[in-house]
Amino acid sequence: MTRLFGNKNTTNKPYGTIEENGVGKFNDINPAALRSLKTMGITHVWYTGVIEHAVLTDYTKYGIALDDADVVKGRAGSPYAIKDYYDVNPDLANDVGNRMTEFEHLVDRTHAEGLKVIIDFVPNHVARSYKSDKKPAGVKDLGETDDKNVAFSASNNFYYLPGQSFHVPAGYKPLGPNAFPTLDGKYDETPAKVTGNDQFTASPGVNEWFETVKLNYGVDIQNGRRTFFDPVPDTWVKMKDILVFWANKKVDGFRCDMAEMVPVEFWNWAIPQVKEVNKDIVFIAEIYNPAQYNNYINNGQFDYLYDKVQLYDTLRLLVRGERSTADIHAIYQTQENIHPNMLHFLENHDEQRIASPFFAGDPWKAIPAMVISATLDNGPVMIYFGQEVGEAGAGAEGFSSEDGRTTIFDYWGVPQHQKWMNGGKFDGDSLSMEQKQLRSFYSDLLTLSSKNPALVDGEYADLTASNIAAGNFTDKVHAFMRFAGEERLLILTSFNAAPLPVKVQVPKDIFTRAGLDPAANYIARDLLWREAEVGFDQNLAFQLTLKPYSSFIFKIK
Structure with missing residues (x-):
């Protein structure tokens, strides 16, 4: 979260202004x-909240209209209530007038x-207040030519x-x-x-996305979702042009x-x-319906899809003792032809922090889930800033409540992440020994x-x-x-909370598939912690006592 990543301010006053609580800048990411x-x-950094969205900080002297607080969530605003697709969030610039150049740098x-x-x-x-003041010459704004007399x-x-x-x-x-x-308590919008x-x-209702308005891609939602794609809808053209604009800014992908x-x-x-x-630019889809993955x-033509509903949800519940490890192979099988396309994660800006009491309460409890996320298949894996040092997302930040998530609506400092920042040195010297060990594991x-x-x-092979x-x-x-x-x-x-003696046996056909000789002698050494070593017996099995929430990546030799 770009506005939080580089913020060194530790005040963390609920509902604090940008002056009180501070904000991270593009230039802080040195x-x-x-x-x-x-x-x-x-390999890739996803900078969240770059494009200009509605905020409750006054930038009128830079020609940016003051937003209406009645349709903005929090002082810092939602990064997903876009105010101008052709501009960047002024909060993120040291020199607001030079904000796009700072992003380019x-x-x-x-x-x-x-x-x-x-x-x-x-x-x-987009935000209800959407109005582009940085759109290229000749570009008509969203809604500018709409017939507002028809639904x-x-x-x-x-x-x-x-009429409403x-x-x-x-x-x-x-x-x-x-x-x-x-x-x-008012916002003038008619119709x-x-x-x-x-x-x-x-x-x-207050729990709806009322601060935003739906874009029309030629789908008549209220009449059987009938589609009108010929001729190409105006919204398609406008949105494609916006993507091309940012591709020309040398970004390498879009979430x-x-x-x-x-x-x-x-x-x-x-x-x-x-x-x-850019033939190599990647597209990642936030998607929650497995029936639509393929x-x-x-x-x-997406390159990657969120693997939230299947792998994330299962692993989260496993950490909490509410699912079976047998469920994981079933997920693997349903994604048989799309493994390289599935983006795995345990945290992001929408989800509760692992270290929060709402998830695991302890970052080490999720280590086995993280190992599976990163190694189950050849799809990419993602971590959220602060995850690698056990950030717990604690505190009622103002608009955001005490819910185990790091706020995306408020100006805030992220305490455990700030220890790694160490005043802008980004050397981790202020981390505890345990946090350094956790970060080393992730690395x-x-x-x-x-x-x-x-x-x-x-x-x-399962x-x-x-x-x-x-x-x-x-x-x-x-x-x-x-x-x-x-x-x-x-x-x-x-995923056991107590030590557990186990036996692990590799079926002979899998041993052979892996190019191993069932008649030979093999040992397996752990690559993660570099402490454990086991030997296979004549039945292609070994025994080990697993510590609580432990994980190993054994290399067989």
Whole structure:
């Protein structure tokens, strides 16, 4: 989260202003920070919240209209309520008038350290106050030529509720007890536009995406979702042009917010055109419907999809003792043809922190889940800043409550991450010994997963089902193999809260598939902690007592 990453301010006053709580800047992300990420095994940095969104900080002297507090969430605003697709968030610049140049320099710095840049593209909705003051010459603004007398027209950019005026949700208090010049419980919008999460009402509830309005891609949502894609809708053209604009800023990829709320036909049309600017640019879809995975990869032409509903949800519940390790292989099988496309994670800006009491309460408890995320297949894996030092997302930041997540709506400092920042040195000297060990684990795991041939492109074989069936271990233990050439790895993890003696047996056919001789003698040494070594017996099995929440990546030799 770009506005939080470089913030050194530790005040953390609930509902604090940008002056009180501070904000991270593009320029705070210096070569030392980027070099440290590269050394850790990172290949891409997703800078969240780059494109200008509605905020409650006054930038009117720079020609930026003051936002209406009644349709902004928090002082810092949601990074997903875009105010101008052709500009960057002024909060992130030291010299607001030079803000785009500062972003371009960040891109250059990132590339200079051998890293690639991903930014958010928010295609489904915009801020209610959307108005581009930086759009290129000749570009018409969203809604500028809309016929507002009709609820739907394929040539409109928005959906309307003719004859109705928008009403701010009753009792909405974005700033708690604090005042703001534009905070009066009203927002002038007639006719009312439909909210970003498809609420066709002029009076959306406080828990809806009422601060945003839905973009119209030629789908008549209220009439059987009939589509009008010929001629190409105006919204398609405008959004493709915005993607091309940012591709020309040398970004290397887009994380596309709520991509499945936008018709797959648009992506099929737009993505190839953007790749004409940069054939290597990547598109990541935030998607939550497994039934649509193949559609958005094969027809939508996305490179990667969020693996939230399947792997993340299962691993999270496993950490909490609420699922079986046998469920993991079933997920692997359902994704048989799309493993390279599935982006795995345990944290992001939407999810609760591992170290929070809402998830694991202890960052070490999720280590086995992280090992599986990084090694199960050859898809990419993602971590959220602060995850690697046990950031707990504690505190009621103002608009955000005490919910285990790091705020995306408030100006705030992130305490454990700030220890790694160490005043801008980004050397981790202020971390505790345990935090340094945790970060070292993440570094080792990410490096292994991106460089070891067996993990990069090796075969997979499940060992969990056969060992559970044989009574060798319980369904709180997980085991599988990955192998390629002379690299044969056995990944063993435990989700048990107590020590557990286990036996791990490799079926003879899998041993042979991995290019191993069942009649020979083999040992396995752990690559993660470099402490454990086991020997296989004549039955191709070994025994080990697993510590609570332990994990191993054994190399068989």
